[in-house]
Amino acid sequence: MSNSIESIAKAIGARRTGTCETRIDWLLTDSRSLGFPEETLFFALKTKRNDGHKYIPELYERGVRNFVVADLPIDLERYADANFLQVRDPLKALQQLAREHRKQFQVPVIGVTGSNGKTIVKEWIYQLLSPDKVVTRSPRSYNSQIGVPLSVWLMNEQTQVGVFEAGISEMGEMESLRSIILPTIGILTNIGGAHQENFFSLQDKCMEKLSLFKDCDVLIYDADDELISSCVQRSLFSVREIAWSKVDTECPLFIEAIEKGVKHTTVKYRYLNLPSEYAIPFIDDASIENSLHCLAVALYLMIPPSKIAERMSRIEPIAMRLEVKEGKNDCILINDSYNSDLASLDIALDFMQRRSEGEGKKRTLILSDMLETGQSSRMLYRQVAELARNRGVNKLIGVGEEIRSAMNMFNAEKYFFQTTEKLQESTVLQRLRDEIILIKGARSFHFEDISDLLELKVHETILEVNLSALVDNLNYYRNKLKPGTKMVCMVKASAYGAGSYEVAKTLQDHRVDYLAVAVADEGSALRKAGITASILIMNPEMTAFKTMFDYKLEPEIYSFYILNALIRAAEKEGVTNFPIHIKINTGMNRLGFEPTEMPQLIERLKRQAAVIPRSVFSHLAGSDSAQFDSFTVRQISLFEQVSEELQAAFSHKILRHILNTAGIERYGHAQFDMVRLGLGLYGVDPFTNNMLRNVSTLKTTILQIRRVKKEDTVGYSRKGRLERDSRIAAIPIGYADGLDRHLGNGNAYCLVNGKKAPYVGNICMDVAMIDVTDIDCKEGDSVIIFGDDLPVTALSATLGTIPYEVLTSVSDRVKRVYYQD
Numbered sequence: 152m153s154n155s156i157e158s159i160a161k162a163i164g165a166r167r168t169g170t171c172e173t174r175i176d177w178l179l180t181d182s183r184s185l186g187f188p189e190e191t192l193f194f195a196l197k198t199k200r201n202d203g204h205k206y207i208p209e210l211y212e213r214g215v216r217n218f219v220v221a222d223l224p225i226d227l228e229r230y231a232d233a234n235f236l237q238v239r240d241p242l243k244a245l246q247q248l249a250r251e252h253r254k255q256f257q258v259p260v261i262g263v264t265g266s267n268g269k270t271i272v273k274e275w276i277y278q279l280l281s282p283d284k285v286v287t288r289s290p291r292s293y294n295s296q297i298g299v300p301l302s303v304w305l306m307n308e309q310t311q312v313g314v315f316e317a318g319i320s321e322m323g324e325m326e327s328l329r330s331i332i333l334p335t336i337g338i339l340t341n342i343g344g345a346h347q348e349n350f351f352s353l354q355d356k357c358m359e360k361l362s363l364f365k366d367c368d369v370l371i372y373d374a375d376d377e378l379i380s381s382c383v384q385r386s387l388f389s390v391r392e393i394a395w396s397k398v399d400t401e402c403p404l405f406i407e408a409i410e411k412g413v414k415h416t417t418v419k420y421r422y423l424n425l426p427s428e429y430a431i432p433f434i435d436d437a438s439i440e441n442s443l444h445c446l447a448v449a450l451y452l453m454i455p456p457s458k459i460a461e462r463m464s465r466i467e468p469i470a471m472r473l474e475v476k477e478g479k480n481d482c483i484l485i486n487d488s489y490n491s492d493l494a495s496l497d498i499a500l501d502f503m504q505r506r507s508e509g510e511g512k513k514r515t516l517i518l519s520d521m522l523e524t525g526q527s528s529r530m531l532y533r534q535v536a537e538l539a540r541n542r543g544v545n546k547l548i549g550v551g552e553e554i555r556s557a558m559n560m561f562n563a564e565k566y567f568f569q570t571t572e573k574l575q576e577s578t579v580l581q582r583l584r585d586e587i588i589l590i591k592g593a594r595s596f597h598f599e600d601i602s603d604l605l606e607l608k609v610h611e612t613i614l615e616v617n618l619s620a621l622v623d624n625l626n627y628y629r630n631k632l633k634p635g636t637k638m639v640c641m642v643k644a645s646a647y648g649a650g651s652y653e654v655a656k657t658l659q660d661h662r663v664d665y666l667a668v669a670v671a672d673e674g675s676a677l678r679k680a681g682i683t684a685s686i687l688i689m690n691p692e693m694t695a696f697k698t699m700f701d702y703k704l705e706p707e708i709y710s711f712y713i714l715n716a717l718i719r720a721a722e723k724e725g726v727t728n729f730p731i732h733i734k735i736n737t738g739m740n741r742l743g744f745e746p747t748e749m750p751q752l753i754e755r756l757k758r759q760a761a762v763i764p765r766s767v768f769s770h771l772a773g774s775d776s777a778q779f780d781s782f783t784v785r786q787i788s789l790f791e792q793v794s795e796e797l798q799a800a801f802s803h804k805i806l807r808h809i810l811n812t813a814g815i816e817r818y819g820h821a822q823f824d825m826v827r828l829g830l831g832l833y834g835v836d837p838f839t840n841n842m843l844r845n846v847s848t849l850k851t852t853i854l855q856i857r858r859v860k861k862e863d864t865v866g867y868s869r870k871g872r873l874e875r876d877s878r879i880a881a882i883p884i885g886y887a888d889g890l891d892r893h894l895g896n897g898n899a900y901c902l903v904n905g906k907k908a909p910y911v912g913n914i915c916m917d918v919a920m921i922d923v924t925d926i927d928c929k930e931g932d933s934v935i936i937f938g939d940d941l942p943v944t945a946l947s948a949t950l951g952t953i954p955y956e957v958l959t960s961v962s963d964r965v966k967r968v969y970y971q972d
C-alpha cells in the first residue's frame with residue numbers, strides 16, 4: 152500500500168473531498184498529540200464525552216490537511232487545500248485502515264492478551280528477540296479499540312516480528328481487535344478478577360479472550376491453570392498448542408524445576424524432550440510466569456536455548472512510566488527510562504509539551520543514540536529533529552556517536568557528547584535552570600546517573616501519584632453518566648492529598664467541566680500555574696472576593712449574608728454577571744439556603760446584575776450508606792422541587808447537581824445536569840470501601856536495621872516490647888508526615904518487599920520503627936505505607952476513621968512524585 156491519500160480513501164470506503172496528494176505516515180486521534188502535521192491523517196472520533204470534529208479548525212491552523220470525518224465542516228470553503236474522507240464511523244474506518252495495513256505483512260505476529268502481565272510479556276519478547284529480529288510492538292500499553300489500530304499501523308518494511316497487546320473492557324470487543332492484529336502466535340497470560348464489572352463469569356471472560364486466537368498457528372498458555380485449560384478444550388478452534396506445565400510431563404514445554412535464589416531464579420525445562428535451563432534476575436512468581444510465556448515464544452521462533460539463556464539473564468524490569476520529579480534549580484525532570492524508539496519518543500515529547508504549558512519554562516531534551524530501531528540513522532535522526540522542532544524543544548543534549556554525527560540536522564540550542572561520562576564531566580548539566588527536562592536514553596547509556604545528578608533530594612518519604620489510574624477512575628464514573636451530564640471534579644484539600652496542580656492539569660486535559668477547591672487561594676494558585684478550566688470555590692472567604700474576580704473563581708453562595716457581601720464587592724469593582732453557585736440545605740444542615748428562603752433569594756437575585764446563578768446544588772448526608780436510603784430519596788426530591796423553583800424564575804439555564812461519588816454509584820436517576828466526583832477519582836469506592844485503581848502510594852525507605860534482644864525495648868516510653876530476638880528497622884516517616892500515632896504498637900503494619908512489617912513501639916515525630924525479623928531486606932529497601940497491595944482503607948479501618956482523612960493527612964513536606972503507566 153502506498154499510503155497515498157487516494158489509496159487510504161479506497162481502503163476505508165470513504166467519499167473524498169479535496170484533491171491534494173499527500174503521503175500519510177502518522178495517524179492521529181488525539182489533537183493534543185500532533186507531531187508531523189503535513190503527513191498526518193486525523194480521525195475525528197466521536198465518543199460519549201467528546202467529538203473530534205471540534206478540533207478540525209485548530210488542527211488545520213497547525214498544518215494538518217487530511218481528515219477522516221463523519222460530517223463535513225459547514226464552512227468547507229475555508230479548507231481549500233485539505234482532503235476530507237467522509238465515512239459513517241471514523242473509529243471503524245481507523246480500524247479498517249489498520250486491517251488493510253496488517254494484511255500486507257507475512258511476518259509472525261504475536262497477540263498477547265490476559266488480565267495481567269501483557270505489557271511486560273510484550274516487552275520481554277522484544278528484549279529476547281532483539282537485535283536479531285526487528286520487532287514492531289505496541290507503544291506502552293496501547294491495547295484498546297483505538298490503541299491497537301494505531302499500534303498495528305507502526306508495522307513497516309523493516310518489521311520482522313510484530314508484538315501487540317489486546318485489552319478489552321466489555322464482552323464482544325475482542326473480535327474487532329482480532330481482525331486487526333491477525334495474530335499468528337497467541338499468548339494468554341492469565342485470567343484474574345480485574346475489570347470484571349461487565350463480565351458474566353470468569354469463564355466467559357476467558358472464552359472471550361481466547362477468541363483472539365481463532366486463526367493462530369500456535370497458542371501459548373499455562374496448562375496448570377484449570378480455568379484456562381478447560382476453556383481451551385471447550386473452544387471450537389483447534390490450533391497447535393505450546394502449553395507449559397510444571398506437573399504434566401506430556402506437555403510440549405515441561406517445567407522440571409524452579410529454583411529461587413536470593414536474587415535470581417533458575418528455571419529447568421524440557422522442550423520436545425530436550426532438557427535446558429535459564430536464569431532470570433527476578434524471584435517473584437509473576438515474573439517467573441511471564442518469563443515462561445516468553446520462553447515458549449522464543450523456542451517456537453527457533454531461538455537456540457543457549458541464546459535464550461544468555462538474554463534471559465539480562466532481561467530488565469519494565470519501567471513504563473513517565474516519572475515527573477522536582478529537579479535542582481527550579482527544573483522539572485521527566486524521566487522516561489522506556490526503550491528509545493521513535494514512537495515512544497513522540498509520546499514522551501508530547502507529555503513534556505503538555506506539561507510545560509503555562510509554566511514558562513524552557514524545554515530541554517537529553518537524548519541518547521536510539522538503538523535497534525532497524526532504520527537508517529540518517530532517516531531516523533531527520534525524523535527525531537523534526538519531532539523535536541514540532542514539539543517546541545528549545546535545547547537538545549545528545550549523547551552517543553550516532554546522534555552526534557547527525558548534529559547538523561538539529562537547529563535548537565544544542566550540545567553533543569560521545570558518552571554519558573563526557574556529559575557528566577561537562578558543565579552543561581550544572582547550567583540547567585528553570586527548564587523542563589525530558590531524559591530519555593537507551594539502557595546502555597545508563598541515564599539514571601544523569602537524573603540522579605539533576606534530582607532535588609529532600610526527604611526520603613514520597614507520595615507517588617499514578618495519573619493514569621486517576622484517569623481510569625475518572626472514566627469509570629464517566630461511563631455511569633448519561634450523555635451530556637457534566638462533571639465537577641473535587642480537587643479540594645490538595646486533591647485529597649494527591650497534589651492539586653498535577654491532578655487539576657490532568658483533569659483539564661481530559662476536559663472535565665469544573666474543578667472545585669475549598670478556598671480562593673487554592674484556586675488562584677491553580678490559575679497562576681496555568682489552569683484555565685472553570686473553578687468552583689466551595690468555602691469562599693469574604694476577604695477573598697477580589698481574588699475571585701481577578702482569577703475568575705466562581706464561589707458557592709449559601710446565605711444572604713455572603714450573597715449581599717459579594718454583590719457589594721462586585722458592584723464596587725464594576726463586575727457584572729459574575730457566575731455563582733447556589734447551595735441549598737436539604738438535610739445535611741451544614742451550609743445552604745433553606746428551601747423556604749427561595750422566594751426571597753429569587754427576589755434578591757433579580758434585583759441586581761452583579762452576579763448570576765450558574766448552578767444550584769445540594770449535598771447528600773448519607774449517600775454511602777443503605778440505611779439512609781429513604782432519607783437520601785427525600786433529600787433528592789426536595790432538591791428537585793426547590794431547584795425547579797429557582798430555574799423557573801430565570802430564562803437562562805441553571806445547572807442542577809446533588810450527587811457525590813457514592814451518589815453517582817447509587818442514585819443514577821438523580822444526575823440532573825451535573826455530578827460532583829471526589830473520593831472515587833482517587834481510587835476509593837465510598838460505598839463498599841473497595842479500591843478502584845489505586846492512585847496514591849505513600850512510600851519510604853529503610854534508614855537503618857539493628858538486632859534487638861528479646862529483653863530490650865524499642866522507642867519512647869519503652870513501649871515496644873519484643874517476644875523474641877528481633878531485627879528492627881527505622882524508617883523516616885512519623886506523625887508529622889501524617890503517619891497516625893495510633894497505628895503504632897503493633898496496631899498496623901507496612902509492607903517491606905511485599906511482606907507485612909508491624910510497627911513496633913510508639914511512632915515518633917519523624918521516624919517509626921518496624922519489625923523485619925522474618926523479612927529478607929536491607930538498608931535502603933523501599934517500604935510501602937499504603938498503596939496497591941496495602942489499601943489506604945485498611946489503615947482507615949484500623950484507625951476507626953474514613954479514607955478521606957488518611958489521604959488528606961499526608962503532610963506537605965512529603966514530596967509528591969507523579970507518573971503515568
Ligand SMILES: *Cc1c(COP(=O)(O)O)cnc(C)c1O
Nearest residue numbers: 641770811812813827828829830
Ligand atoms: C467534597 C465534596 C464532594 C465530593 O464528595 P465525595 O464523597 O468525595 O465524592 C461533593 N460535594 C461537596 C459539596 C463536597 O464538599
